[in-house]
Amino acid sequence: xxxxxxxxxxxxxxxxxxxxxxxxxxxxxxxxxxxxxxxxxxxxxxxxxxxxxxxxxxxxxxxxxxxxxxxxxxxxxxxxxxxxxxxxxxxxxxxxxxxxxxxxxxxxxxxxxxxxxxxxxxxxxxxxxxxxxxxxxxxxxxxxxxxxxxxxxxxxxxxxxxxxxxxxxxxxxxxxxxxxxxxxxxxxxxxxxxxxxxxxxxxxxxxxxxxxxxxxxxxxxxxxxxxxxxxxxxxxxxxxxxxxxxxxxxxxxxxxxxxxxxxxxxxxxxxxxxxxxxxxxxxxxxxxxxxxxxxxxxxxxxxxxxxxxxxxxxxxxxxxxxxxxxxxxxxxxxxxxx
Amino acid sequence: xxxxxxxxxxxxxxxxxxxxxxxxxxxxxxxxxxxxxxxxxxxxxxxxxxxxxxxxxxxxxxxxxxxxxxxxxxxxxxxxxxxxxxxxxxxxxxxxxxxxxxxxxxxxxxxxxxxxxxxxxxxxxxxxxxxxxxxxxxxxxxxxxxxxxxxxxxxxxxxxxxxxxxxxxxxxxxxxxxxxxxxxxxxxxxxxxxxxxxxxxxxxxxxxxxxxxxxxxxxxxxxxxxxxxxxxxxxxxxxxxxxxxxxxxxxxxxxxxxxxxxxxxxxxxxxxxxxxxxxxxxxxxxxxxxxxxxxxxxxxxxxxxxxxxxxxxxxxxxxxxxxxxxxxxxxxxxx
Numbered sequence: 039x040x041x042x043x044x045x046x047x048x049x050x051x052x053x054x055x056x057x058x059x060x061x062x063x064x065x066x067x068x069x070x071x072x073x074x075x076x077x078x079x080x081x082x083x084x085x086x087x088x089x090x091x092x093x094x095x096x097x098x099x100x101x102x103x104x105x106x107x108x109x110x111x112x113x114x115x116x117x118x119x120x121x122x123x124x125x126x127x128x129x130x131x132x133x134x135x136x137x138x139x140x141x142x143x144x145x146x147x148x149x150x151x152x153x154x155x156x157x158x159x160x161x162x163x164x165x166x167x168x169x170x171x172x173x174x175x176x177x178x179x180x181x182x183x184x185x186x187x188x189x190x191x192x193x194x195x196x197x198x199x200x201x202x203x204x205x206x207x208x209x210x211x212x213x214x215x216x217x218x219x220x221x222x223x224x225x226x227x228x229x230x231x232x233x234x235x236x237x238x239x240x241x242x243x244x245x246x247x248x249x250x251x252x253x254x255x256x257x258x259x260x261x262x263x264x265x266x267x268x269x270x271x272x273x274x275x276x277x278x279x280x281x282x283x284x285x286x287x288x289x290x291x292x293x294x295x296x297x298x299x300x301x302x303x304x305x306x307x308x309x310x311x312x313x314x315x316x317x318x319x320x321x322x323x324x325x326x327x328x329x330x331x332x333x334x335x336x337x338x339x340x341x342x343x344x345x346x347x348x349x350x351x352x353x354x355x356x357x358x359x360x361x362x363x364x365x366x367x368x369x370x371x372x373x374x375x376x
Numbered sequence: 377x378x379x380x381x382x383x384x385x386x387x388x389x390x391x392x393x394x395x396x397x398x399x400x401x402x403x404x405x406x407x408x409x410x411x412x413x414x415x416x417x418x419x420x421x422x423x424x425x426x427x428x429x430x431x432x433x434x435x436x437x438x439x440x441x442x443x444x445x446x447x448x449x450x451x452x453x454x455x456x457x458x459x460x461x462x463x464x465x466x467x468x469x470x471x472x473x474x475x476x477x478x479x480x481x482x483x484x485x486x487x488x489x490x491x492x493x494x495x496x497x498x499x500x501x502x503x504x505x506x507x508x509x510x511x512x513x514x515x516x517x518x519x520x521x522x523x524x525x526x527x528x529x530x531x532x533x534x535x536x537x538x539x540x541x542x543x544x545x546x547x548x549x550x551x552x553x554x555x556x557x558x559x560x561x562x563x564x565x566x567x568x569x570x571x572x573x574x575x576x577x578x579x580x581x582x583x584x585x586x587x588x589x590x591x592x593x594x595x596x597x598x599x600x601x602x603x604x605x606x607x608x609x610x611x612x613x614x615x616x617x618x619x620x621x622x623x624x625x626x627x628x629x630x631x632x633x634x635x636x637x638x639x640x641x642x643x644x645x646x647x648x649x650x651x652x653x654x655x656x657x658x659x660x661x662x663x664x665x666x667x668x669x670x671x672x673x674x675x676x677x678x679x680x681x682x683x684x685x686x687x688x689x690x691x692x693x694x695x696x697x698x699x700x701x702x703x704x705x706x707x708x709x710x711x
Contacts, residue, residue: 268675268676269675270672270673270674270675272672272673273672273673329674329675329676330673330674330675330676331673332641332669332673333640333673334640334641334642337640337642338642370638371637371638372637372638373638374628374629374632374638375628375638375640375672376621376624376625376628376668376672
């Protein structure tokens with residue numbers, strides 16, 4: 039029964055990817071990674087310039103998986119309670135309280151998009167991180183549950199003023215950090231600019247087939263998937279070696295150009311990070327119609343699940359993206375399996 | 377009776393003695409020269425003509441090809457111990473040994489005479505000396521010049537110079553700088569021996585260096601990663617425990633060492649771009665990684681025919697080695 043379920047759901051996942059690729063062009067890799075995150079129930083950091091289609095991407099996914107979609111903009115004066123409720127004077131002249139973005143969709147909240155999360159204050163981060171970790175919120179003397187919520191957050195990488203960098207502990211809660219890059223194929227670039235169907239996001243997203251997946255069935259299916267896709271002892275050893283290499287890359291002969299490898303890494307990937315990596319690898323194996331994880335499945339998610347967890351010496355933080363990319367490529371090249 | 381016989385015996389003995397004396401006298405007497413063209417002389421003289429000290433031995437080989445019917449009278453050959461005199465004085469050159477052979481043919485007889493002279497002369501300075509000319513006689517037909525048929529032939533002398541045997545301090549070498557003196561040469565033989573020994577050692581050292589550079593393989597090409605893998609997989613038998621895993625691991629190691637990074641199925645294209653000779657076995661490479669996945673990573677893998685797979689990996693390793701050497705590998709059937 040469960041094997042059939044896995045097969046059926048894989049077909050749905052493939053349909054989901056096909057649908058999303060219709061409206062978000064040239065982003066096959068991010069779409070595959072977000073699909074992987076959805077089926078492994080992890081939160082996602084999106085990295086990319088403004089106007090590259092992050093919101094469109096998330097709205098498209100929300101339409102296809104169903105459930106509520108909420109979005110909040112990070113600002114320096116945003117306070118935690120702004121996520122929970124807002125007050126206003128009603129037509130009756132009396133103060134009223136309405137649910138904020140978190141509470142608005144209730145338990146059916148499926149996608150919560152926090153745009154420019156690093157513009158918000160640490161107090162907001164703190165609330166969000168608790169919601170991400172526990173998927174619960176205490177408000178109005180009541181415990182609210184968000185069992186199906188996935189947080190997608192975007193970081194403003196261009197500006198540093200009036201921003202609060204997300205601490206390492208907070209970054210570690212995100213399963214993936216996915217770069218969204220404008221495709222450089224001329225045909226795609228031309229269609230993005232001149233094809234009018236991409237100008238109106240609402241119309242574009244409404245063309246998608248709705249509810250390809252059932253958002254409230256994803257948790258159960260994810261648990262089944264993680265249970266069914268197995269990892270051999272060789273694969274486990276390989277994953278452990280990768281983990282060790284993130285902690286002491288120099289011991290594996292990994293070198294990064296212009297970097298003192300003995301000073302670079304303050305802390306490697308966390309146990310939570312490695313378990314998330316393996317969860318994502320299992321989903322990747324399932325999406326590729328395999329019942330066991332291969333090293334190639336780990337490679338497919340290694341950068342996106344590990345890079346944002348690494349803590350570098352402050353002197354190298356300014357070059358984080360570039361160094362992390364080179365470091366992780368070096369680790370994949372240095373660690374052999376079997 | 378006895379009285380009659382006695383005078384006859386005396387007469388016979390007297391006749392024999394007379395004849396012997398006449399013959400001896402005839403030998404000592406100069407005979408006419410042998411007609412020209414009857415004797416063909418070939419001689420091998422000592423290689424150098426200077427630097428002989430007292431006690432040195434000089435060898436000559438004289439070959440005389442004499443036309444028939446002339447025959448050498450062997451008693452006219454020089455005898456051992458004969459002291460040669462030159463202008464009435466003992467020359468100090470003594471014949472030490474003589475031997476000869478003869479070989480007959482239809483028209484001629486070849487006499488090969490080996491002469492060995494020893495020098496017994498010395499002087500405080502370099503002195504001229506010679507191996508004396510030897511006169512040998514031949515018995516030929518009777519002619520007007522030689523009624524008895526005896527003719528002679530003169531073997532020419534060999535000139536050389538004897539060197540003084542100097543006692544240290546007895547001779548001041550500066551006063552004896554003869555332009556005829558040959559420079560004293562070093563003995564080359566021991567040096568040559570050492571040179572040969574050094575060359576042999578050098579040869580072995582170069583072979584050792586070649587071996588080390590070949591990563592302890594007999595030839596440099598044998599030390600390359602896939603050549604090693606071939607040697608490792610060739611030893612494996614299906615009866616060995618984990619033979620297939622060991623073979624696959626060897627091949628993975630060879631790929632990683634060759635590429636200098638970990639090669640997986642998702643970077644085969646990159647590997648082939650760096651090693652274009654492997655392009656011909658791209659399909660086999662994908663097959664190899666599929667087999668590796670099945671063995672190492674599939675937890676519910678279908679039963680693998682280990683013997684067939686191991687055989688396939690062995691052939692695949694040979695294909696890789698051929699590609700590594702820039703050769704065109706032979707194709708093989710799927711496992």
